[in-house]
Amino acid sequence: MKVTPLYDRVLLKRLEEKEVKKGGIIIPDTAKEKPQEAEVIAVGKGRVNEDGKSVPLEVKKGDRVLIGKYSGTEVMIDDVEHIILREEEILAKIEK
Numbered sequence: 001m002k003v004t005p006l007y008d009r010v011l012l013k014r015l016e017e018k019e020v021k022k023g024g025i026i027i028p029d030t031a032k033e034k035p036q037e038a039e040v041i042a043v044g045k046g047r048v049n050e051d052g053k054s055v056p057l058e059v060k061k062g063d064r065v066l067i068g069k070y071s072g073t074e075v076m077i078d079d080v081e082h083i084i085l086r087e088e089e090i091l092a093k094i095e096k
Helices: none
Strands: 009-014 037-043 064-067 073-077 080-086 090-094
Antiparallel strands (some): 009 037, 009 080, 073 080
């Protein structure tokens, strides 16, 4: 299924953190914190300013970003969990 966000919204997929076991303790999935790093899957056309002109987004498909733990709206697309949020909710771009 193809999903295209509207206006200044961005579709993200959380990147799973590498599991580190300390002292042999395994933390169940329900107790783990949500990862804050995500990959941009799709972006909208941009926000519309007061003059009616479209302002393009700072992020593009393939970018890695940092987001808040509980930001955005979680949606299931093809049995994979994604997040849709406004660009202003993205905290930072990650460059490697």
